[in-house]
Amino acid sequence: MPNFPFKIGAHPINWVGEDVKEHGADTTFEQIVNDMQRLGLQGTEMGRKYPGDIQVLKRELSARNLQIVSQWKSVLFSDPAYREEELEAYRAHANFLKEMGATVISTCEVGGSLHFDPRRTPYEKEVQRLDQAGWKSLAEGLNAAGAIARKHGLKLTYHHHGGTVVERPNEIDRLMELTDPDLVYLLFDTGHAYYGGAEPLSVLRKHYDRIAYVHLKDVRIAIMEQARAEKADFITCIRKGVFTLPGTGDLDFQPIIEELTARGYSGWTMLEGEQDPAVYPAYEFASKALAYLESLISMKAG
DSSP, X not given: OOOOSSEEEEOGGGTSOSSSTTTTTTOOHXXXXXHHHHHTOOEEEOOTTSOSSHHHHHHHHHTTTOEEEEOOEEEOOSSGXXXXXXXXXXXXXXXXXXXXXXXXXXXXXXXXXXXXXXXXOTTOOSOOOOOHHHHHHHHHHHHHHHHHHHHTTOEEEEEOOTTSSSOSHHHHHHHHHHSOTTTEEEEEEHHHHXXXXXXXXXXXXXXXXXXXXXXXXXXXXXXXXXXXXXTOOHHHHHHHTOEEOTTSSSOOOHHHHHXXXXXXXXXXXXXXXXXXXXXXXXXXXXXXXXXXXXXXXXXXXX
């Protein structure tokens, strides 16, 4: 395992899809964590194939020198009617992650999303962007959730995400402006930044002081541009193979790694590809990603 200046793990979504359920549907929990152990990784996010029993999960991860870093938490704070229910669910989520020794909660607003908002119908085609009231409610809800996270010794890290109301550069900026910097942090995702129309390095530099967690995701630009020309939605883009792991797509990670290193980032970075493992084998692509990132570190050290 190379000596990275930050902690590095892998998301189980490389092995088993979260949004596209058929991806890796037959893959077992044991295969995922065994592969991570073989790769020399020490961190993972919670995945849908992982045991729900905390003691079993702790035992299996400990046997492989792995720890839970985070787990995705959808929230619907943009609609005030859902806030108390959502905050109660957030408390339970924070309790679980604290028990597992995590330090961050990957958090994403699903209100307005075509795929994730339970209020949307199957016949709609566009993300429903937030109005001023929606933004205000979202910020208030996130600040309240951030206070819950802090009480549990965790940080709420907001995941700007394709197909949601916070995916574009101006939406990331607005979210950061409206929320309390002591309560709401940013999960910087290279692939989702590019998908949302941003230059990833620009997002990293602009919001570095708020970044508490990093997802390293690559993009196949030609596939993304073709998908956009076909007006494909976010889930269709995943099925088409828009995303992959670092070093196997078209993004240049050298300036990103240099920036993280120069600024002394020492938190978790997660390898994340979100693609069909039957076409792009998870272990193989994670190995390539680690070798690629190691070459960038070595290049800088040299």
